[in-house]
Amino acid sequence: MSIVATRFAPSPTGPLHIGGVRTALFNWLLAKKNKGKYYLRIEDTDKVRSKEEFKKQIISSLAWLGIKHDGEEYIQSKNIEKHVEIAEELLKKGFAYKCYCSEEEINQQKEKCKKQGIPYVYNRKWRDAGDLKIPNDVQPVIRFKSKISGNTVIKDLVQGDRNISNSTIEDFVILRKDKSPTYQLSATVDDHEMKISHIIRGDDHMINSFKQKQIYEAMEWEVPEFAHIPLIHSENGKKLSKRDNASTLEDYIKIGIMPDALRNYLLRLGWSYKDKEIFSKQESIDLFNLEGVGKSPSKLDMSRIHSINETYIKTIDENELFKYLKEYALNYQKPFDQSKEMTILKSLGFLKNKAKTLHDIWKNSQYIIRNKIDIGSEEKKLINQLSTKIIGDFISQYEKLDKPSRENLELIIKSLINNHKTNFKNVGQPLRIGLIGSKFGPGIYDIILSLDKDEVIKRLKDLL
Numbered sequence: 001m002s003i004v005a006t007r008f009a010p011s012p013t014g015p016l017h018i019g020g021v022r023t024a025l026f027n028w029l030l031a032k033k034n035k036g037k038y039y040l041r042i043e044d045t046d047k048v049r050s051k052e053e054f055k056k057q058i059i060s061s062l063a064w065l066g067i068k069h070d071g072e073e074y075i076q077s078k079n080i081e082k083h084v085e086i087a088e089e090l091l092k093k094g095f096a097y098k099c100y101c102s103e104e105e106i107n108q109q110k111e112k113c114k115k116q117g118i119p120y121v122y123n124r125k126w127r128d129a130g131d132l133k134i135p136n137d138v139q140p141v142i143r144f145k146s147k148i149s150g151n152t153v154i155k156d157l158v159q160g161d162r163n164i165s166n167s168t169i170e171d172f173v174i175l176r177k178d179k180s181p182t183y184q185l186s187a188t189v190d191d192h193e194m195k196i197s198h199i200i201r202g203d204d205h206m207i208n209s210f211k212q213k214q215i216y217e218a219m220e221w222e223v224p225e226f227a228h229i230p231l232i233h234s235e236n237g238k239k240l241s242k243r244d245n246a247s248t249l250e251d252y253i254k255i256g257i258m259p260d261a262l263r264n265y266l267l268r269l270g271w272s273y274k275d276k277e278i279f280s281k282q283e284s285i286d287l288f289n290l291e292g293v294g295k296s297p298s299k300l301d302m303s304r305i306h307s308i309n310e311t312y313i314k315t316i317d318e319n320e321l322f323k324y325l326k327e328y329a330l331n332y333q334k335p336f337d338q339s340k341e342m343t344i345l346k347s348l349g350f351l352k353n354k355a356k357t358l359h360d361i362w363k364n365s366q367y368i369i370r371n372k373i374d375i376g377s378e379e380k381k382l383i384n385q386l387s388t389k390i391i392g393d394f395i396s397q398y399e400k401l402d403k404p405s406r407e408n409l410e411l412i413i414k415s416l417i418n419n420h421k422t423n424f425k426n427v428g429q430p431l432r433i434g435l436i437g438s439k440f441g442p443g444i445y446d447i448i449l450s451l452d453k454d455e456v457i458k459r460l461k462d463l464l
Helices: 018-033 052-065 076-093 103-116 183-193 203-219 249-254 259-268 281-287 302-315 318-332 338-351 358-364 377-381 385-399 406-419 424-436 444-450 453-463
Strands: 005-008 037-042 096-099 141-144 151-156 160-165 173-175 198-202 225-229
Touching (some): 005 198, 018 037, 018 052, 018 198, 018 225, 018 259, 018 281, 052 249, 052 259, 076 096, 076 173, 076 183, 151 203, 249 318, 259 302, 338 358, 385 406, 385 424, 385 453, 406 424, 424 444, 424 453
Parallel strands (some): 005 037, 198 225
Antiparallel strands (some): 141 173
């Protein structure tokens, strides 16, 4: 296969899992690194669980992350006729057979294996049916005739050579009683039809790769390269599941993680290049290779995600940052009042200080967004007689300013410290409480300069 072609093949049965996102990223990077094609295949043959809303969410989420697929989305259900055709062809070639075992029989076999403490493997009753009488009341499934002797070997690009005894691979179903194809058949046929050269997926798919390789060989198709990447574990070292709070891509978007930051983190989650930590999108493409992927599971580290996100927040162009902030507020908080947007934009330089997420910036900007400042009971306790005098004196001097600046504000604050024989904290704290409702927040000079002069005076007078 001369052209590198990869795919990401999620099922639209729920939100996009973070492990799936990393798989998509690695497939995308390998394709772009080799100037190949990266495709998105929606495996929607499970009609009961597949939902249109999840399909849309998967597509939009990947686009948000900057992982764009080539061409239109490949919808698996549209190719079912081809899947059935290949099943029938395998049957004719002698690589598959009709199995008339009832569900009751299969359940009995499973129960017997359970009692013996051994894994269930179909007993191949109908593999060589001979004189077995075909029941009239049972619709058959079609099973693939897996190899019985020898071994199947996969030269895995991450894990190295993997070997399995063929005796452990059951004669798996490829066509159900209702003539619907199973995953093993559909995925194999689609990968062939799409001319996929490299299949990158989680190492929990290893057994599927052994099964699918046998279908490739039976059909005399060119077998793609396989790469099985380790799974992502939670912070407590267990396999990440949908029950974890940070299991889906949406979980990260909701707390205000930047797309570039998350993509950078997922790249480094199980892959490394020397001691480099931060990668631009182009650097990710240029430097990525499967040799750098580790063989052991990676542990999710939320503190590291926040750290990388903080780096991106600090370094990104502020106009671009505001676009992300505005989108975040629109989708997960409350849309910005248009009249406040310019104030927030010009204030980003200090609002983003100490912010690790877009949510932090949004939270820090609330004093700008809200028309009325709510002051808590604890903060009100800090406004004593001295505080009141300081605020009053500040208003008197501030009102005389033609154009407030950091320089003339510093002079006012210095005079207040000297006149009241106090310190910067006792001057700045009551002013901050009056202006934003909290003793914690941005620097007092930044706060004052971000607000209109009339608004500063109004808020401080409301406190008196």
